[in-house]
Amino acid sequence: MQPRIRSAPFTVAATLTATACLLTPAVPAAAAAPTQGHGHGHRFTPGAPGVGDRYFPLEGNGGYDVRHYDLALDYTPASNALVATARVTARATQNLSRFDLDLKQLTVSSVRVNGRAAAFTRKGQELVVTPPVGLRKGARFTVTVAYAGSPQPVQRPDLGRFGWIRTPDGAYVVCEPDGASTWFPSSDHPTDKATYTYRVTVPKGTQVLANGEPGGETTRGGKSTFVWHERSPMASYLAMLAIGKYTVQKGRTRHGTPVISAVAPNRADELKIIHEKTIQAVDWEEKVFGEYPFTSVGGIRVGVDVAFSLETQSRPIYGYEPDTATIVHELSHQWFGNSVSVRRWQDIWLNEGFATYAEWLWDEQHSGPTAKSAFDFLYERPESWSSYKELWLARKTGDPGPNELFTITPYWRGGMTLHALRERIGDRAFFALLKVWTRTHRNGNVTTEQFIALAERISHKQLDGLFHAWLYTKTKPTKW
Ligand SMILES: [Zn+2]
Structure with missing residues (x-):
């Protein structure tokens, strides 16, 4: 998924998304007698x-x-x-x-x-x-x-x-x-x-x-x-x-x-x-x-x-x-989302954070701005920026809420999460992780916990703190 405005943070005319609160029905208990x-x-x-x-x-x-x-x-x-x-x-x-x-x-x-x-x-x-x-x-x-x-x-x-x-x-x-x-x-x-x-x-x-x-x-x-x-x-x-x-x-x-x-x-x-x-x-x-x-x-x-x-x-x-960014984004989902799919919708950042990061990587490897510069651009926006609250304070990347799946948090903060991970574990482990993730879970379903476990296994680093700060807080994390 790529909302028209979601591409390229450098040209952000970021809209604040209305977040109406819809009730989701509870699962009815299986009532009928066996x-x-x-x-x-x-x-x-x-x-x-x-x-x-x-x-x-x-x-x-x-x-x-x-x-x-x-x-x-x-x-x-x-x-x-x-x-x-x-x-x-x-x-x-x-x-x-x-x-x-x-x-x-x-x-x-x-x-x-x-x-x-x-x-x-x-x-x-x-x-x-x-x-x-x-x-x-x-x-x-x-x-x-x-x-x-x-x-x-x-x-x-x-x-x-x-x-x-x-x-x-x-x-x-x-x-x-x-x-x-x-x-x-x-x-x-x-x-x-x-x-x-x-x-x-x-x-x-x-x-x-x-x-x-x-x-x-x-x-x-x-x-x-x-x-x-x-x-x-x-x-x-x-x-x-x-x-x-x-x-x-x-x-x-x-x-x-x-x-x-x-x-x-x-x-x-x-x-x-x-x-x-x-x-x-x-x-x-x-x-x-x-x-x-x-x-x-x-x-x-x-x-x-x-x-x-x-x-x-x-x-x-x-x-x-x-x-180009939109084409790169949608095609990256063939790996991240379509082949390796979420087990539960709250993990939508495993689709959208990765597709956003694919756009940044494409730029980096095609004579454009680096992924780090995309990260820095967003990280350095002042509190007066129109999307500041939306990105940092409104919701959790790893649990955005059922009506906020396609907001900037799973996209941009999701992409930033991957960049913070890359800085922490280094390029060698990070790019190995991407390939092992897509190969191991091809045609399967995954959770964020599985991604964290694999990142720790490949990097030999304890990453709970980093992922917690980026995925499960409604604050602006320290970088990595
Ligand atoms: Zn998408």
């Missing part, structure tokens, strides 16, 4: 309605692990009408009498589990499914949900409008942190990664782009169906579609990863620079962060501006004309 399975004497119980993330208690679901989403979507841009069938393949992690999927707004017409009709109810964002027979722990099962409606964007105080965004000739989706459930039934939390197949049917003449690689295109009657595959595990918030008319450019990175870049017709002049900068950024990031974690890359510049860009897996969406 039910018996089929005469085997095993207890079958309901899966939890959330994975227990303190910031988003209902996001994700308990009792199963999604392996694959196969999403067949028929979309009519003119009327914003979506008619869809989601086939979700999962593995039960407990004996399940019933389970939830996350789904907002849309209307469900039927649910089948392993091909048999299942009972379902809606409860807020939860689609509660009761299969005709209990699902045994360890069993693979398939849930097929037929649904339809007119997908709508959602709002956050720190972000504005996100989710399903209409354009004059189509739509695109940018779903961090909890927007995926506005367009498909999901276990909408980064801890439940899965692979994806999209089969998107649109009026002939309209194109569809998505994560991963294209799997063919067929046209029948007045409609075309585009297939895309994301073959690497992906968090639901990184699932992406771009529907409309696009100009596409293809190529490869230095190491041979296929590149697919695309721009809306009214952004045609941006295609060449986005495509070339994408390749340059990935080539450089592979040197600094390690092997690129996915099977293709690229970037999509949509035709309607939103106030941010998003690192949708393998192919970021640019909601405004991206400068």
